[in-house]
Amino acid sequence: MDELTLDQIRISRQLTQAQISQALGVTQAAVSKLEFRSDSYISSVRKYIEALGGKMEIRAIFPDKEIKVRGLDGDDMLDVLKKMLYQSCRLGPLNPARGNFQNRFTVQSISEDDRIVTFEKDNGDGVHVPVRRIREFVPAVAPKLALFVLDGHVQWHEDILRWRFAE
Numbered sequence: 001m002d003e004l005t006l007d008q009i010r011i012s013r014q015l016t017q018a019q020i021s022q023a024l025g026v027t028q029a030a031v032s033k034l035e036f037r038s039d040s041y042i043s044s045v046r047k048y049i050e051a052l053g054g055k056m057e058i059r060a061i062f063p064d065k066e067i068k069v070r071g072l073d074g075d076d077m078l079d080v081l082k083k084m085l086y087q088s089c090r091l092g093p094l095n096p097a098r099g100n101f102q103n104r105f106t107v108q109s110i111s112e113d114d115r116i117v118t119f120e121k122d123n124g125d126g127v128h129v130p131v132r133r134i135r136e137f138v139p140a141v142a143p144k145l146a147l148f149v150l151d152g153h154v155q156w157h158e159d160i161l162r163w164r165f166a167e
Helices: 006-012 017-024 028-036 042-051 076-083
Strands: 058-061 066-069 088-092 105-110 116-120 126-130 134-138 146-150 153-157 162-166
Touching: 006 028, 006 042, 017 028, 017 042, 028 042, 076 105, 076 134
Parallel strands: 088 146, 126 162
Antiparallel strands: 058 066, 088 105, 105 116, 116 126, 134 146, 153 162
């Protein structure tokens, strides 16, 4: 198994700091700082690796076995999403509604690579949300539905009659 620093991984993937900064929505200086820090947030490193096109896993290695560590870098949201498949929920925060809009969705599917979740409205319109953009899950408390809090918002695009994730 290769052992590389973050900047070496980026270079091996033939990407520049400018490309990564654009993908992450941060400055090039912030990317440089992340690459050369000796102590970074796991979530920041995970986002960086995903911007490179990879997937980060954290493993604990013992003499008798290797264990994937969950819950430190946001992968616990996948467990929640899998339990919520085909269940009704709300998404928030959302733009102000137009017309007879109701914030009611169904968790329809999760992509094979666990990166995108599709929420579907009752009328069949759907929105594809990167899992990394889901910041919080608030369980249902009667009479309210469960809520997925997004980093960003869902915006109606009348020209294509679909829900789309907007930054």
